[in-house]
Amino acid sequence: MNDNDIVLRVEDIHKSFGGTEVLRGVSFDVHCGETKVFIGPSGTGKSTLLRCINQLTPPDRGQVWLDGEEVTNSGARINYFRQKIGMVFQNFFLFDHLTALKNVELALLKVKGMGKAEAHEKALTELRQVGLEEWADHYPAELSGGQAQRVSIARALAMDPDVILFDEPTSALDPELTREVLEVMKKLARNGMTMLVVTHEMGFACSVANEVLFMENGVVAEQGSPDLLLHDPQFTRMKDFIGRIDSRMDD
Amino acid sequence: MDQTAFFFEILFPALMQGLIVTLQLIACSAPFGLALGVAIAVGRQYGHPVISWLCKTYVFFIKGTPLLLLLFILYFGLPSIGITFTAFVASVLGFILCNSAYNAEYIRGGLISIKEGQMVAAQALGMTRWQAIRSVVLPQALRRAIPGLSNEFIYLIKYSSLAYMLTVIELAGAGKQVATKYFLYTESFAAVAVVYLVLVSITTVAVNILEKRVVVPGTVRANPSAQL
Amino acid sequence: MDVLPILIDWLPYLLSGVSSTLGLVFAALGLGVLLGLPMALGQVYGARPIRWAVGIYVWFFRGLPILILLFLFWFGIFPAIGLGHLSAFVVGAVVLGLRGAAYQSQIFRGAIQSVSEGQMIAARSLGMSRFTAIRSVILPQAVRIALPGWSNEYPNILTDSAVCYAIGVVELLTITARIVTQTHITIPIYLAAAGIFIVLNYGGLKLLHRLEAKIEIPGFGSGAM
Ligand SMILES: Nc1ncnc2c1ncn2[C@@H]1O[C@H](COP(=O)(O)OP(=O)(O)OP(=O)(O)O)[C@@H](O)[C@H]1O
Ligand SMILES: [Mg+2]
Numbered sequence: 001m002n003d004n005d006i007v008l009r010v011e012d013i014h015k016s017f018g019g020t021e022v023l024r025g026v027s028f029d030v031h032c033g034e035t036k037v038f039i040g041p042s043g044t045g046k047s048t049l050l051r052c053i054n055q056l057t058p059p060d061r062g063q064v065w066l067d068g069e070e071v072t073n074s075g076a077r078i079n080y081f082r083q084k085i086g087m088v089f090q091n092f093f094l095f096d097h098l099t100a101l102k103n104v105e106l107a108l109l110k111v112k113g114m115g116k117a118e119a120h121e122k123a124l125t126e127l128r129q130v131g132l133e134e135w136a137d138h139y140p141a142e143l144s145g146g147q148a149q150r151v152s153i154a155r156a157l158a159m160d161p162d163v164i165l166f167d168e169p170t171s172a173l174d175p176e177l178t179r180e181v182l183e184v185m186k187k188l189a190r191n192g193m194t195m196l197v198v199t200h201e202m203g204f205a206c207s208v209a210n211e212v213l214f215m216e217n218g219v220v221a222e223q224g225s226p227d228l229l230l231h232d233p234q235f236t237r238m239k240d241f242i243g244r245i246d247s248r249m250d251d
Numbered sequence: 252m253d254q255t256a257f258f259f260e261i262l263f264p265a266l267m268q269g270l271i272v273t274l275q276l277i278a279c280s281a282p283f284g285l286a287l288g289v290a291i292a293v294g295r296q297y298g299h300p301v302i303s304w305l306c307k308t309y310v311f312f313i314k315g316t317p318l319l320l321l322l323f324i325l326y327f328g329l330p331s332i333g334i335t336f337t338a339f340v341a342s343v344l345g346f347i348l349c350n351s352a353y354n355a356e357y358i359r360g361g362l363i364s365i366k367e368g369q370m371v372a373a374q375a376l377g378m379t380r381w382q383a384i385r386s387v388v389l390p391q392a393l394r395r396a397i398p399g400l401s402n403e404f405i406y407l408i409k410y411s412s413l414a415y416m417l418t419v420i421e422l423a424g425a426g427k428q429v430a431t432k433y434f435l436y437t438e439s440f441a442a443v444a445v446v447y448l449v450l451v452s453i454t455t456v457a458v459n460i461l462e463k464r465v466v467v468p469g470t471v472r473a474n475p476s477a478q479l
Numbered sequence: 480m481d482v483l484p485i486l487i488d489w490l491p492y493l494l495s496g497v498s499s500t501l502g503l504v505f506a507a508l509g510l511g512v513l514l515g516l517p518m519a520l521g522q523v524y525g526a527r528p529i530r531w532a533v534g535i536y537v538w539f540f541r542g543l544p545i546l547i548l549l550f551l552f553w554f555g556i557f558p559a560i561g562l563g564h565l566s567a568f569v570v571g572a573v574v575l576g577l578r579g580a581a582y583q584s585q586i587f588r589g590a591i592q593s594v595s596e597g598q599m600i601a602a603r604s605l606g607m608s609r610f611t612a613i614r615s616v617i618l619p620q621a622v623r624i625a626l627p628g629w630s631n632e633y634p635n636i637l638t639d640s641a642v643c644y645a646i647g648v649v650e651l652l653t654i655t656a657r658i659v660t661q662t663h664i665t666i667p668i669y670l671a672a673a674g675i676f677i678v679l680n681y682g683g684l685k686l687l688h689r690l691e692a693k694i695e696i697p698g699f700g701s702g703a704m
Contacts, residue, residue: 054375083377093372097391097467107376110386141469152372159376314634315677317641320652320669328665412544416645423546430554437555444543444551451542 005032007162007194008085013052013062015045022048023059024218030163033192037205037226040215041241046198049215050165053196054078054085067162083111086156086164090171092148094140100127100151101136104158112159126154130184146177150184163194170201200245206230214238262429262442269425270446276339276411276421280346281404287347288354288400289389295355296362297384306355313352319413321345326417342414350407357399361392394465401458405451412447422446482667489658493671496651497679503572503640503650504683508633510576515583522584523591524613533584540581545642548574553646571643571650579636583629590625591617623694630687634680641676651675 008030015023022045030036038046051057053064055071055078064071071081095103104123108114114122127133130150140148149169156164166185170178182204189195189208199205205212206226214222214229214237222235229235230242295306313321326341336344365388373383393400415424426443430436518536521529540548553570557563565573594617602612641652655672659665 056371056375079377079379081377082375085375087372087375089368089372089375091368093366093368095369095372095387095391096470097394106386107373107378110382111377139468139470141467155376311681312673312677315680316673317638317652317676319641319644320655320673320676323652323656324666324669324673327659328669331665409542409544412546413642415546423544423550426547427550430550437551437559440547440551440555444547447544447547448539448542452538 006030007032007034007067008053008196009063009065010049010053011063011065013049013059013064015048015052015057015059022218023052025062026215026218026220027062028213028220028223030194030196031210033194034210035189035195035197035208037209037212038196038198038215039200039202039205039212039238039241040221044215045218046215047167050087050167050196050198053165054082054087056087079111083107083159084162086159086161088149088152088156088164088166088169090168092140092145092152092172094143094148094152094155096140099137099139100132100143100147100154103140103151104155107155108158122158123154126158127151129157130154144177145173146180149173149177149181153181153184153188157188163196164188166195166197166199168198168200170199202226202242212238214241216241257433257435257438258442261433262426262435262439265425265429266422266442266446269420269422269443270450272339272414272419272421272425273408273411273450276342276346276414276419277408279343280350280411281407283347284350284403284407285354285400287351288358289393291351291355292358292362292392293384293389296359297380310352310355313348314356318345318349318410319416321348322413322417338414338417338419342411342417342419345413346407346411349410350403353403353406354396354400357396357403358392360399361394361396362388364395365391394467397458397462397465401462404458405454408451408454409447482664485662485664486667486671489662489668490671493651493654493658493668493675496649496654497675499568499649500637500640500651501679503568503575503643503648504633504636506572507575507579507636507640510573511579511583511632511636512629514576514580516587518580518584519587519591520613522588524609537581537584540578545575545578545639546645548578549642549646567643567646567648571640571646571648575636575640575643578639579632582635583632586628586632587621587625589628590621593624594620623696626691626694627688630684630691633683633687637676637680637683 006029010029011027013023013026014021026045026049028036038049040046048057052059052062053071055064055074059072062072066081066084069081071078071085074081094100095106098106101120101123104126105119108119108122109116112119124133124136127136130153132147132150132154135143135147135151140151143151153164153169169185170181173181178201182201185195185197185204186208197204197209209226211224212222212226212229213220216237222229222238224232224235229238291306291309294302295310296303298306322342322345325336325345326338329336329341369387369391370380370383373387374380378387411421412423414421415427418424420428422443426439430439433439518533522533525533543551549571552574553567557565557570598616598620599612602616603609607616640650643650644652644656647653651672655668659668662668
């Protein structure tokens with residue numbers, strides 16, 4: 001990989017809430033088509049980091065670059081960058097008053113200014129991508145959690161983003177539903193989508209991630225291929241952490 | 252005078268004339284009352300602190316003052332500073348002010364009840380704050396406010412009778428005129444009452460149907476339906 | 480024209496309307512409880528004809544504008560049944576009270592229905608009669624649950640009391656109108672009256688909320704409605 005295919009560059013991000021410093025200098029580069037997985041204990045700032053990338057939470061210090069353009073301090077242009085940086089949330093945040101199809105269409109119409117017919121086609125295509133074409137006319141409250149999360153992935157995909165941020169996309173789901181969402185995400189990764197994923201699904205991380213970043217206390221504590229972090233004796237902290245969540249699950 | 256003749260030749264036509272004026276009052280007030288209510292609620296909830304304070308104060312004063320006093324100010328008070336309205340216009344203005352303040356409270360309740368995630372998700376897609384409010388938050392808030400808004404609409408029907416106090420001859424006024432002229436008070440006002448009861452009852456049924464229509468499938472209705 | 484001194488001259492007279500307005504409001508609130516509570520009980524526990532009668536009463540009084548109710552009783556019904564000698568103040572208070580009862584009965588009804596089924600079962604299992612259970616178990620809880628909703632009737636009745644102007648009750652708005660006629664000062668007088676109404680409105684509400692807090696039972700009722 002060379003520097004030319006860097007899609008997203010995150011440099012020295014700091015963020016405090018009140019007196020507590022949640023992010024204390026986080027930097028990394030994301031290459032085109034790469035999947036990076038973030039893992040770490042609760043409260044270490046993983047969600048905050050993702051939100052700093054698309055400026056839903058403006059960082060106190062540091063820069064974010066997308067395709068060589070600065071996202072931080074971009075003023076009103078931030079809405080342009082947000083189209084290029086998709087986001088998928090733990091609790092889906094589907095628009096509750098709109099059908100699955102309309103959820104995907106809305107930003108195409110309002111933000112991209114697409115025509116009705118074109119937006120309709122595009123939305124259907126994206127729903128097909130996540131296997132939910134038949135559910136197009138159902139409302140969020142009529143969907144299972146797994147279906148709702150797939151719709152929200154389709155909603156992000158419809159904007160043709162350069163990168164998608166996933167914030168614990170399966171934490172609110174049963175194992176069965178988790179699997180259907182992870183299948184969709186694996187397919188995206190295989191098709192060359194660039195993705196940043198906060199998750200505790202180690203299976204997913206091992207099979208898909210090009211790199212795992214273990215975060216602790218607001219910094220990236222360990223960083224490397226999943227294989228390296230799990231098997232190289234030089235790295236211990238992520239293994240400890242995984243041991244802890246595994247033993248908690250066994251209880 | 253013959254009772255039947257009185258009813259069918261004098262009272263009924265007069266009341267129908269009055270009913271038309273009542274309906275005109277309502278038709279001129281309700282849409283603006285709703286629109287202004289939305290504006291006040293959004294201004295209160297999302298506006299600049301100064302705007303938010305203004306909206307809050309507006310609701311505070313309007314809700315604290317009797318509507319009849321508000322109407323007096325508009326019709327008898329404003330001419331002293333050179334602003335003159337016809338009785339009809341003054342009534343409509345008063346109803347809009349009053350209706351919008353109460354509507355704003357219900358809409359604001361709706362806005363507050365919409366989870367933060369809806370706004371976050373909309374902004375993450377590149378919508379401006381304003382776009383997110385207009386096409387994501389407000390449509391949901393309005394649905395939740397419908398029972399309250401329906402109640403306020405029914406109040407508007409009833410309080411439109413106060414226009415008579417500014418000499419607008421609407422339903423109440425028409426009844427009063429006939430009653431005074433023929434000294435048949437109980438009969439005349441009973442007839443007026445029947446017309447109001449019919450009007451209000453029909454409206455109640457209609458708004459309940461509307462409420463069921465706009466329910467988003469799969470969601471349980473949290474609010475009870477409109478009552479008189 | 481110097482308005483302020485005139486306004487100050489007339490202020491005592493304006494304030495004299497307050498007692499009359501508050502009289503209307505408290506009479507109406509009192510009558511509302513007196514009639515509204517039994518009506519609510521009738522609607523929840525009564526036989527079918529009683530439920531029916533209460534339903535019609537509520538539909539009638541909530542379906543009509545206060546102005547029409549005042550006209551109907553003042554010009555029509557009361558004189559027709561030989562009560563034509565009643566003063567406008569009494570008629571105003573009674574009509575506000577009858578109407579208040581219709582609204583308040585529905586607040587009480589909601590509260591009674593929100594007391595859980597288990598309370599009645601527990602009371603009956605102790606050997607209480609239905610009547611005793613309602614009186615000493617259900618009602619004390621229901622009244623507390625109803626109180627916030629009931630307090631919110633106060634501003635409604637206060638602002639509606641001004642409509643009694645239409646039948647000639649000498650209350651705050653009537654006195655305001657008289658002062659306007661005599662002084663030809665309009666807006667400042669109206670605004671002063673509006674100010675008084677606003678103070679009565681939010682001041683009274685604050686007192687009622689304080690009362691609520693006083694009879695609150697720890698851990699009970701918060702979030703019940
Ligand atoms: N808007 C905010 N205001 C104040 N504090 C916040 C805010 N957002 C996050 N925090 C705090 O920042 C810290 C990091 O939160 P964050 O949600 O980023 O953690 P996380 O790593 O995503 O944890 P989790 O695994 O629980 O999702 C937490 O202590 C949280 O309470
Ligand atoms: Mg998180």
